[in-house]
Amino acid sequence: MEHIQIAIDGPAGAGKSTIAQMIAKQLGYTYIDTGAMYRAITLKALKQNIKLDIEDNFEFVKETSFEFIDGALYMDNIDVSKNIRTHKVSNNVSLVSSYINVREECVRIQRTIAEKGNVVMDGRDIGYIVLPDADYKFYLTASIEKRAERRYKDNCTRGIKSDLSILKEKIRTRDHLDSTREHSPLKPAEDAIMIDTSELSIKQVVDLITNQIKEVD
Numbered sequence: 001m002e003h004i005q006i007a008i009d010g011p012a013g014a015g016k017s018t019i020a021q022m023i024a025k026q027l028g029y030t031y032i033d034t035g036a037m038y039r040a041i042t043l044k045a046l047k048q049n050i051k052l053d054i055e056d057n058f059e060f061v062k063e064t065s066f067e068f069i070d071g072a073l074y075m076d077n078i079d080v081s082k083n084i085r086t087h088k089v090s091n092n093v094s095l096v097s098s099y100i101n102v103r104e105e106c107v108r109i110q111r112t113i114a115e116k117g118n119v120v121m122d123g124r125d126i127g128y129i130v131l132p133d134a135d136y137k138f139y140l141t142a143s144i145e146k147r148a149e150r151r152y153k154d155n156c157t158r159g160i161k162s163d164l165s166i167l168k169e170k171i172r173t174r175d176h177l178d179s180t181r182e183h184s185p186l187k188p189a190e191d192a193i194m195i196d197t198s199e200l201s202i203k204q205v206v207d208l209i210t211n212q213i214k215e216v217d
Contacts (some may be wrong), residue, residue: 004029004118005133006213007126010140011186012174013147015205019140021071022206027120027213031071032113034123034130037106038097039084040066040075044097052092055099070119085158088177090170094177103183124178127189136213139188140205142198147171158183 010016017033025029041061042052050057067074072081083089096102110130114121123130127137142150148168155162158175177187188194193212197205 003114003116004135005114005131006136007131007134007189007192008120008122008138008140008209009124009126009186009188009192011124011147011178012171013151014140014142015150015202016140018202019209020052020120020196020203022202023209024071024120026206027118028069028122029118030100030113030116030211032068032110032119032121033071033073034106034110034121034126035093036073036081036084037066037109038075038102039089039093040064040080041102041106042089042093042096043074043080043084043086046088046092052095053183055101058096058099061102061105073206076110081198082158085160088159094174094181098177098181098183100183105192124186125184127192128180128187129184132189136209137189137192138209138212139192140197141194142196144168144175182214 006029008016008020017035020033021031041058041064044060045052045058046066061088072079073084074080107130110121113119114131121131129135129141145168148164148171151167151171152162152164175186195205195208
């Protein structure tokens with residue numbers, strides 16, 4: 001039996017994680033937040049006081065375990081879903097996720113998970129690197145202003161103090177780093193359906209994607 005794979009890509013703050021999680025719940029699929037894995041690796045490196053600018057320091061990734069349970073990420077059997085959302089992790093994850101040894105190991109794990117059941121997987125290179133043969137591919141985007149506002153509200157909900165103007169600059173910088181990195185840069189798959197979420201609610205985007213899936217079926 002072949003499993004269904006739904007790939008959702010897009011830049012930071014486009015709403016892909018929330019939307020992917022809702023779609024997975026609605027369809028009864030496993031939700032895989034690949035960005036959370038890179039954040040978790042960054043968190044682990046920070047906790048171990050590893051120098052982040054030396055790629056060879058990340059060999060520990062091969063001995064690190066990941067598991068998604070009910071949308072939560074467990075690294076080495078510990079739920080790190082909350083701790084990976086700090087400013088310190090956010091400010092360093094682009095560098096860590098640019099390393100080829102880190103990306104190759106994460107992609108291997110992500111593909112293994114996808115082989116075990118129906119999945120909705122979101123990230124920045126899912127449609128053309130991780131799951132190039134995914135049954136459905138979507139690329140979500142939005143203006144920097146809208147994405148910064150969403151990140152600001154999300155941080156407030158999590159109890160994380162933020163400055164909206166600083167968030168805008170960080171997102172602009174993150175976009176540049178992600179789209180220009182050497183390995184697996186941020187970009188839509190050639191056959192992905194593009195959706196600008198700037199003026200759409202989360203529910204509208206979820207409905208748009210699920211209706212598209214039903215139409216194809």
